[in-house]
Amino acid sequence: MTAAFQPTLFDSAVDRPCFRALPAATRAHGGPADPGAGARTPLADGAWVELHPNWLRGADELPDRLTRTVDWRAERRTMYDRVVNVPRLVRFYGEDEPLPHPLIAQGLSLLSARFGAELGEPFRTVGMCRYRDGSDSVAWHGDDIGRGRTEDTMVAILSLGAARTLLLRPRRRPEGAARSASLRFPLGHGDLIVMGGSCQRTWEHCIPKSTRVSGPRISVQFRPRGVR
Ligand SMILES: O=C(O)CCC(=O)C(=O)O
Numbered sequence: 428m429t430a431a432f433q434p435t436l437f438d439s440a441v442d443r444p445c446f447r448a449l450p451a452a453t454r455a456h457g458g459p460a461d462p463g464a465g466a467r468t469p470l471a472d473g474a475w476v477e478l479h480p481n482w483l484r485g486a487d488e489l490p491d492r493l494t495r496t497v498d499w500r501a502e503r504r505t506m507y508d509r510v511v512n513v514p515r516l517v518r519f520y521g522e523d524e525p526l527p528h529p530l531i532a533q534g535l536s537l538l539s540a541r542f543g544a545e546l547g548e549p550f551r552t553v554g555m556c557r558y559r560d561g562s563d564s565v566a567w568h569g570d571d572i573g574r575g576r577t578e579d580t581m582v583a584i585l586s587l588g589a590a591r592t593l594l595l596r597p598r599r600r601p602e603g604a605a606r607s608a609s610l611r612f613p614l615g616h617g618d619l620i621v622m623g624g625s626c627q628r629t630w631e632h633c634i635p636k637s638t639r640v641s642g643p644r645i646s647v648q649f650r651p652r653g654v655r
């Protein structure tokens with residue numbers, strides 16, 4: 428008997444993209460060093476993070492589709508006295524702007540349904556980054572342009588395509604102390620990470636460059652009004 432690949436009814440059902448229901452928040456025990464999957468991990472200074480692996484399942488064609496259909500923008504930024512290329516492509520969809528795919532719109536409303544009551548408002552904007560390869564990255568920062576600088580908020584990120592690692596570290600560093608190790612969140616295709624509480628102003632996150640990246644990645648960031 429040959430071991431040829433035979434798609435089954437079950438496979439085709441799995442192939443249809445669908446969002447997994449997000450479990451109600453449960454608190455992880457053991458503190459920040461143990462970010463348990465699906466659980467809310469409290470971090471120092473009123474920040475927290477939730478990781479939901481495989482939130483979006485079966486959307487294998489979505490990264491290519493977005494790559495082709497989104498009008499990606501290359502940005503340039505002044506760093507000290509030089510103008511440099513931002514090492515990723517971006518596209519920001521403001522409130523009420525048509526979103527580039529129905530799954531992105533569905534994700535936005537599912538996040539609002541799940542977190543809106545606690546957040547006190549819906550998610551409204553969608554930012555997207557395209558990391559073409561392991562030399563694309565985003566440097567340490569908090570999403571603190573706007574309300575994230577002064578208020579608690581939430582930023583939810585859906586990761587598509589190649590796996591990349593998101594790092595988180597506290598901004599505060601006791602005088603003279605070495606920086607504590609950053610927390611590592613490996614994000615694969617379909618995974619969701621939600622940063623909440625004071626995370627954008629008391630912690631920083633980044634996607635470091637890596638030589639061990641298997642291809643392009645797109646991140647989809649869902650934010651409430653006035654957070655960027
Ligand atoms: O690509 C990611 O997962 C992070 C993107 C990010 O932090 C941002 O655009 O503010």
Ligand SMILES: [Fe+2]
Pocket residue numbers: 568569570632
């Ligand atoms: Fe960010």
